[in-house]
Amino acid sequence: MNGERSVFQNILIYLGALFILIWSAGPFIWQFSTSLQLDKALTEGTPSLIPNPFTLEHYYNAFVEKGLHHYVLNSLVVSLATTALCLIVGSLAAFSLSRLDVKGRFGILTVILSVSMFPQIALVGPLYLIASDLGLLDTYTALIITYLALGLPLVTWVLFGYFETLPREIDEAARIDGVGPVGLLWHIILPMSLPSLVTTGLLAFITAWNEFLFALAFTSDSDSQTIPVGIANFTNQYYVPWGDIAAASAVVTVPLIILVLFFQRHIIEGLTQGGIKE
Amino acid sequence: MTAAVSGQTPDKSRALSSALWPWLLLLPAFLSLASVSFYPIVNGVYLSFTNRSLITQDNDFIGIANYVQLLADPPFWNAWWHTIWFTLISTLLETFIGLAMALILCETFAGRGMVRAAMLVPWAMPTVVTSKMFGWLFDGQHGIINFILLHTGLIDQNVNWYGSPDTALTTIILADVWKTTPFMALLLLTGLQTVPKSLIEAARIDGAGAWTIFWHVRLPLLMPTLLIAGLFRALDAFRVFDLVYVLTGGGPADSTETLSTLSYKVLFSTLQFGYGSAVSTAMFITEGLIAIGFCVFLVRQIRRTT
Numbered sequence: 001m002n003g004e005r006s007v008f009q010n011i012l013i014y015l016g017a018l019f020i021l022i023w024s025a026g027p028f029i030w031q032f033s034t035s036l037q038l039d040k041a042l043t044e045g046t047p048s049l050i051p052n053p054f055t056l057e058h059y060y061n062a063f064v065e066k067g068l069h070h071y072v073l074n075s076l077v078v079s080l081a082t083t084a085l086c087l088i089v090g091s092l093a094a095f096s097l098s099r100l101d102v103k104g105r106f107g108i109l110t111v112i113l114s115v116s117m118f119p120q121i122a123l124v125g126p127l128y129l130i131a132s133d134l135g136l137l138d139t140y141t142a143l144i145i146t147y148l149a150l151g152l153p154l155v156t157w158v159l160f161g162y163f164e165t166l167p168r169e170i171d172e173a174a175r176i177d178g179v180g181p182v183g184l185l186w187h188i189i190l191p192m193s194l195p196s197l198v199t200t201g202l203l204a205f206i207t208a209w210n211e212f213l214f215a216l217a218f219t220s221d222s223d224s225q226t227i228p229v230g231i232a233n234f235t236n237q238y239y240v241p242w243g244d245i246a247a248a249s250a251v252v253t254v255p256l257i258i259l260v261l262f263f264q265r266h267i268i269e270g271l272t273q274g275g276i277k278e
Numbered sequence: 279m280t281a282a283v284s285g286q287t288p289d290k291s292r293a294l295s296s297a298l299w300p301w302l303l304l305l306p307a308f309l310s311l312a313s314v315s316f317y318p319i320v321n322g323v324y325l326s327f328t329n330r331s332l333i334t335q336d337n338d339f340i341g342i343a344n345y346v347q348l349l350a351d352p353p354f355w356n357a358w359w360h361t362i363w364f365t366l367i368s369t370l371l372e373t374f375i376g377l378a379m380a381l382i383l384c385e386t387f388a389g390r391g392m393v394r395a396a397m398l399v400p401w402a403m404p405t406v407v408t409s410k411m412f413g414w415l416f417d418g419q420h421g422i423i424n425f426i427l428l429h430t431g432l433i434d435q436n437v438n439w440y441g442s443p444d445t446a447l448t449t450i451i452l453a454d455v456w457k458t459t460p461f462m463a464l465l466l467l468t469g470l471q472t473v474p475k476s477l478i479e480a481a482r483i484d485g486a487g488a489w490t491i492f493w494h495v496r497l498p499l500l501m502p503t504l505l506i507a508g509l510f511r512a513l514d515a516f517r518v519f520d521l522v523y524v525l526t527g528g529g530p531a532d533s534t535e536t537l538s539t540l541s542y543k544v545l546f547s548t549l550q551f552g553y554g555s556a557v558s559t560a561m562f563i564t565e566g567l568i569a570i571g572f573c574v575f576l577v578r579q580i581r582r583t584t
Contacts, residue, residue, distance in 0.1 A: 010387075017382055028399055088306075101300060124545070212406050242417070
């Protein structure tokens with residue numbers, strides 16, 4: 001499509017691209033710069049993108065005064081456990097739907113996907129009562145069980161899509177070698193699906209890491225609250241500590257952004273497969 | 279074949295196990311979805327017919343009383359309209375701007391990979407962080423947006439974006455548009471890339487300009503993707519919670535209250551689980567109607583084009 005563009009069209013395209021770049025990255029860069037500036041610089045005079053003087057005091061405040069590391073730890077435990085469970089349960093289901101003789105597989109897949117469209121606010125009340133009855137409030141368990149179900153539809157869909165691309169001949173070969181379904185999954189399909197498992201795991205991890213509503217409802221102290229809840233509660237009664245919030249935001253977002261940029265190609269592919277196509 | 283060689287018994291047991299295996303492997307997923315999604319949804323509908331309250335410890339079946347109260351409840355309709363407005367405007371904006379971005383990304387230019395990668399940043403960021411970030415960008419006193427607008431002469435005094443009922447909802451919509459549009463663009467880009475190059479070439483040889491090619495070749499072929507992406511986005515926008523809860527908490531003067539934040543408050547501030555469940559069930563029904571309406575529209579659209 002290149003080649004026949006006029007100078008005017010070229011200028012338009014580069015301006016558009018520049019706009020997208022500033023639109024996508026600009027606000028975050030501004031937030032990051034905020035985290036490195038003194039409160040005085042943030043509230044007085046002319047705002048500047050380059051921190052001058054440069055300070056780490058907001059990071060100090062976030063960790064030492066607000067105990068950000070508690071929330072980071074909680075989020076890590078919950079998100080990693082969710083990721084592992086999502087991959088196990090999701091790959092079993094996707095394998096069954098893709099390789100074994102399941103009647104009505106597309107009906108089942110549609111039902112699984114439709115779950116991701118339930119308004120979560122309709123689930124949070126009843127789940128709160130259940131968690132409360134079982135004594136699971138303020139525990140990792142309640143969050144992990146919930147996040148497993150939230151992540152499953154996408155994980156199952158994306159893995160199903162990937163398993164479908166693997167050749168059927170390997171199933172035949174495995175059967176002739178006397179390998180059962182579990183052996184086929186464990187020894188052949190999963191090793192072949194490693195790239196897809198990494199992407200899917202990342203998606204499950206991000207879902208759990210970013211979730212807010214259930215974490216807000218199910219947890220009430222820094223021993224179990226996750227980062228989004230922690231950051232939401234950063235606000236002081238009399239003023240908003242924008243610098244501290246920016247520092248905490250950078251701590252939870254920068255690793256995520258690095259991961260996402262590293263796996264960007266797979267993520268876009270995976271998500272379009274799971275969400276839109278077919 | 280091999281089973282026949284090894285005799286009757288293994289064959290039988292294999293037949294038995296092969297009938298059970300698929301369901302056994304699906305069981306964990308079913309159990310998880312049943313206990314965390316299907317059961318709570320049904321349970322929520324049941325709760326909406328009770329006066330369950332965690333304060334008074336009431337728990338009686340009261341029929342449709344909650345719904346009668348709901349339909350006469352101004353805060354409910356206030357939140358209902360805000361939610362519809364939010365869904366409509368943000369979905370429209372995200373679809374149009376997303377389409378424009380996708381058309382740009384469809385072209386080859388230096389640095390395209392970098393732009394594509396940068397577009398994932400808003401998507402990957404926790405919504406709570408997005409909310410706080412927009413709170414700072416649009417801060418009434420020291421926000422950079424006010425600074426820029428003031429110094430370019432577009433406003434003559436600081437605007438209290440999130441503090442004023444006139445601008446709060448619009449500013450929340452902006453935050454949502456920022457967060458979601460780039461991802462929408464990436465989805466639409468995948469759709470655009472499936473349009474056969476030969477079709478575009480043929481149109482160009484016939485003397486069609488860029489606009490004609492877009493309107494008569496690309497857009498019709500992109501329509502299904504566009505509609506499905508729009509539906510997913512609309513359903514997602516309809517349940518907006520984090521942005522509103524963190525940015526304004528539904529205020530000022532209830533001007534940003536949505537169905538999700540209203541349900542949350544009724545559930546967890548007043549602890550009226552019966553009435554709160556009625557609010558969320560009404561929301562679930564509205565969302566279902568939107569989805570059905572959209573699907574009917576989509577089927578018609580596809581029938582017309584084929």
